[in-house]
Amino acid sequence: MSTGELNRRNLFRAGGVVAAGAAMSMLPGVSFAESAPGAGQQTKTVTGTFRPDVPDWYYLPVDVPPGVKQIDVVYSYDRPSVPSGTRGNACDIGMFGPEGHELGTRRGFRGWSGGFRDRFSISASEATPGYLAGPITPGRWHVILGPYTVAPQGLNYRVDITLTFGQDTSKPFRPNPAPETAPARDRGRSWYRGDSHLHTVHSDGKRTPEQLVADARAAGLDFIVSTDHNTSSSQLVWGNYATDDLLILNGEEVTTRSGHWPAIGVPAGTWIDWRYRASDPRDFRRFTDQVHRVGGLVTAAHPFANCFGCTYEFAYEIADLVEVWNGPWTADDESSVTHWDGLLRGGRWIPAIGDSDAHNPDHTVALPHTVVQADRLGRAELLAGLKAGRSWLAESKDVQLDFSVSGAGRTAGIGGRLVADTGTPIEVRAVVRGVPGTTLTFLDQLGPEHSETVPESGTATVAWTTYPRYSRWVRVEVRRPSGGPKTTTPNAMVAMSNPIFLGAPDAG
Structure with a gap:
């Protein structure tokens, strides 16, 4: 079966619809005949071509009859050569069940692998990482195709759908989320180190959950947030890998065509939709509200990342945090800090956060990470500390920073405010350790105000x-x-703090 060539002019002739929000289209579907009792398989193939002016999302209907125990999907597409500076072909894939695929239909979501895998399987007992195991309910399923970038020549694709019939006698999948405590690392009110942007094989990472836990413990972290792209599948298995000395929080890197925004600290099993652009602000508000209702936080991730769909284009005022430092220090991070500082100078403070965004074994977990003051090592307490800006960013566990201000008999720390008259002298004080070969600088709304070179002792x-x-x-x-x-980027960040405010509240 072939869909032919689809573009904006013939979408409706092909049975397509353009939905409110990010554009989407329906492809001609496939149906399978009911199988006689017993095992057996049926395969149907769909081919077609996407042109450069296609919508963001296409839905391939798959009518699944009773008696199916497993669905397998394999897809491929061509990658023609393109001139320098021209984007080639890239196409994402995922799956929705018969409960629906409309924007925000969480019950219908059955998985996403983006462009990381060329195949996936779903059954009641297990599923490919990134997908959700569960019953194969009869009805109209939908394979979702997302033409991420399309070469001028077009994108020729093929999708093979295989249904396996028979009774599934294996044990149903049982979710096992991470424990809500890590007692060996809970020090009561203290400073806790955490990396809140991490990936596993459940999206486009190459670390297994077990490997990520091992690397996070070796990096000296107290907590991590799992943020696989556009899927909740890893949230349901962290209990299999948890230890009593690392708190694992749930999240999702909501990966849209207008930038990425990790939803962090959400309950296990939370899925946030991503099928909209910054030109659809009501949809963005709808799903950030969903995150806030369940107690999570919204992060504006790597705002100046130089890749299509990565640069953050949404409203900053809706975000709870800005990821100003993402992985090893680069010019992108410098731009993020400069922009964040500009927001701060203009009176709009959104606390800064730093994360490794580690995907692969050669990406260092906790380079960087955020050190947050919390009443205990718990989800609500850590998120409260992050949202209040009681935090600073560090290159590694070797870096130590104590930053405070004092005056008029009072003291304030990071994220706090020291209320004092305009003529009150305020001592600004920082103690650092583990930072040889560096320069420490105090900044205010005018820019750098005082710098000193740290001796080779690093203290x-x-x-x-x-x-x-x-x-x-x-x-x-x-x-x-x-x-x-x-x-090799010069003047690389080693540590930085969120601000401490001075004066009356209306002066900050």
Whole structure:
């Protein structure tokens, strides 16, 4: 069966629809005959061509009869040569069940692998990572195809759908989410190290959950947030790999065509839709509200990442956090910090966060990570600390930072406010350890105000005096002129803090 060539002019002739929000289209479907009792398989093939002006999402209806115990899908597409500077072919894939595929239909979602896999299987007992095991209910399923980029020549695709009939005698899949505590690392009110942007084989990562846990423990982390792209599948298995010295929180990197926004700290099994663009602000608000209703936080991820669909184009005021440092320090991170600092100077403070976004074994977990002050090592407490900006960012577990201000007999720490008259002298003080070869700088809304070189011992105490009359807030950066781990970018960040505000609340 062939769909022919589809573009915006003949979508309706092909039975397509353009939905509100990100454009989407329906492809001609396939039906399978009911099988006689017993085992057996049927395979149907769909081929077609996408042109460069296609919508974001296509849905291939698959009518599944009773008696099916497993669905297998294999797809492929051509990759013709393109001139330098021209985007080639890339196409994502996923699956929705008969409960529906309309925007926000969580019950219908059965999995997503983007462009990372060329095949997947779903049965009641197990599923390919990224997909959800469960009964193969009779009805109209939908394979979703997402032409991510399309070469000028078009994208020729093929989808093979195989149904296996018979009674599934294996045990049904039983979710096993991560425990809600990690008692060996819970120190009560303290500073906790965590990486809140990480991937496994459940999306486009190459680490298994077990390997990610091992690397996070070796990096000295107290907590991690699993944020596989556009799927909730890994959230249901973390209990199989949890230890008592690492708290595992659930998340999803909501990966849209207008940027990525990790939803972090959500209950296990939470799925957030991603089929819209920044031009659909009501949809973005709808799904960020969903995250907030279940107690999670919204992160604006790698805002200036130089890849199609990666740059954050949504409204910053809806985000709870801005990921200003993503992986080894690069020019993208410099742009993110500059933009975040500009928001802060303009009176819009969104706490900064740093994450490794580690996908593969050669990506260092916890480079960087965020150190957050929380009342205990628990989901609600950690998220409260992050949202309040009681946090600082670190290159590794070797980096230590203590940053505070004092004046008029009072003291305030990161994310806090010291209320004082405009003429009150305020001592700004930072103590660092584990940062040899660096320079420490205090900044306020005017920019860098005071810098000192850290001795080769890597330990220093730096103090500077300002006044609320001159500084509305202060923050600290520690940088290494020669670069940092896995980067040759000069003036690389080693540590940085969220601000401490000075003066009356209406002055910050």
